[in-house]
Amino acid sequence: MALAVRLERFLNQQGIAYKELPITKAASLDEAVSALGQPRGDVIKATLLIDISGILMVVQRYDSTLDTEALLQMTGRHLQPLTERQAVRLFGDCDPGFTPPIGNAYDMSVLLDDDVTQAERVLFSSGTNHSFIEMNGSSLRLAMSGSREGHLAIRGSGNNVVRDALTLADVASKLKKLYRLPPMPALALRILRLTSNTEATARELGELIEFDPSLTAQVMRYARSALFNYPGQINSVQEAVTRVLGFDRVAHIALGIASVRAFDVPKAGMLGMDNFWRHSLYCAFVCQRLAPRCGADKGLAYLCGLLHNFGLLLVGHLFPAEFKELNRLREANPETSMQSLEQQVFGQGGEQEILAVGHGAIGGILHRLWELPDPVIKAAGVHQYPGYQGEHENYVMMVQLANALLKGRGIGDEFNSDNIPALLHGLKLEPAIVDELLSEIDQVAPELDALASSLIT
Known part of the structure; x- marks a missing residue:
């Protein structure tokens, strides 16, 4: 029937x-x-x-x-x-x-x-x-x-899709010409450069982070959280690196925190900074748990999950009035995809039509400008597109699967359902993994919520 x-x-x-x-x-x-x-x-x-x-x-x-x-x-x-x-x-x-x-x-x-x-x-x-x-x-x-x-x-306008002739290269070029894109904050850039040095030490990372008291407090709070249940005292960022978190995890969370400072975005609303951090931390956690099961790098998977939604922050930073409208429409139209809403708000002609490609593509452009790792660029750029096949597809599908599972917990900016079986098949995962991941999410939810709140303040 x-x-x-x-x-x-x-x-x-x-x-x-x-x-x-x-x-x-x-x-x-x-x-x-x-x-x-x-x-x-x-x-x-x-x-x-x-x-x-x-x-x-x-x-x-x-x-x-x-x-x-x-x-x-x-x-x-x-x-x-x-x-x-x-x-x-x-x-x-x-x-x-x-x-x-x-x-x-x-x-x-x-x-x-x-x-x-x-x-x-x-x-x-x-x-x-x-x-x-x-x-x-x-x-x-x-x-x-x-x-x-x-x-x-x-x-919406009669043309609800971006012109076929407008490629991402065109979008990137127009964005750079028309708008002052925020540079990567100096501290985030120094962290990124340090992590690219294979001989960098925990002491060097700790000293770099400790130049910023606010970032130091947030990293220390992260290390002391119930997520890790470390039984002893942690008195420095270097100890957080060596005893609890590891070099990559500290570097990535510090990079995310420092990078967010490039944007001036409202805290409230479904697309505001409060929900951004909650969504990003949950997605990063799930991606990190998926990585060993998918033959992927845990640290890189975490960073893909953490930074995949930065395009929303750029949209909010460049277009506060339109972002406010997008935020309102997101809450009022739960069964409509973000892509459709973005086309409604930004596809009305003029120069802003370039943003109708979606916040994912915009985020990928920004990540490329900031010279972030290729899997992070790709995961941000195409996470809105189901069925993606191509370079770094495992990292893209991990972000998509994480977001699909998180929707059931009311986390994220999308409400419409995903094809979870197809994502599992693409990642060569058994269906039983879904229940395992959902159980893990529920176990750490209080700690992730507390961490998200601490990063906002």
Whole structure:
């Protein structure tokens, strides 16, 4: 059966005409829309929201973003996005992330964006990851009977993708010409140069870090954390290196802390500095745990996880107003990918369209400018692109798998599901590793949360 059970029952009972469109099995709604090969402007989606009065479904164009101010004005309710876990419980007959936008089939109150009501033809998820539904305008209006209508969403530009002719080399060149990209902070640069010296010692690293009292305190706090359960006293960074953390781990965490100082980014919000550090530390931890199982370097894997999201910081640093809007849209549109939201905010023409390639690619460009290791550049640059195959693909897939697992713990900037089996296959890992990693994450969560809080202050 290609349709979700309740959806099919509702459409058949109401005598609503529709056509099934099979697609290749997809890992996310974004991937499914791409596989559909139809105009994105014809696709509609459901956004699920909740407050103390209950759950509400907003139906809007796929290429639109929810206008939270208009929603508040229309409903008088301060609604928040449903978590993935809540959505799975409500739509138990659907594949996760593939909610059909027909609230009547699930006895759910619906708000319908007025742009959808004018459609002559729509396409939407059938509730499964392998088919869509095509429906004409009159059938849709019948299916939406009883819904409230209003102007609730903002459409993107007609061209929601960066021009094919605009390569990453073009983006890098334009970024350098148009904007003053932040240089790597002097201390971070000195740490990076020291780590590239194969004869560098723990004493030299300790002395370099101890030039900065704040960085010293953060490294010492890290070494003394319950993550390592070191039983003795630690009185210097050199002791932290030699007794607890090791040269690479100290160098990498110090490099990350020092590098962040290049950016002026708000602390609050889903994309703010608070959540950035939490996401980065968790991702670094999981990558480091994955590395020995994947034949990769532990220190390099840790650094890939720690620095993979630096592109967000650069976007926030260069474009504070747009970053604020992106932050707002991220919280209001949980089932929309970051790529789509970035294209909404930055793909509106003019010079800023170069940022519509996504924060990952922007981060990779910055890392190359800063002359970071090639696996770190690649992991940052393509972590938003599933199915990547090429140079340093193991490090890319480790970051992608880490992010996929962390979504289930509410950590990260993405909500839509990933193809975890494909990532496991690509890394030559057995499915049992997922439960092992999730258990390890849960064990260290309090310590990682405490460390993230300490790095923010």
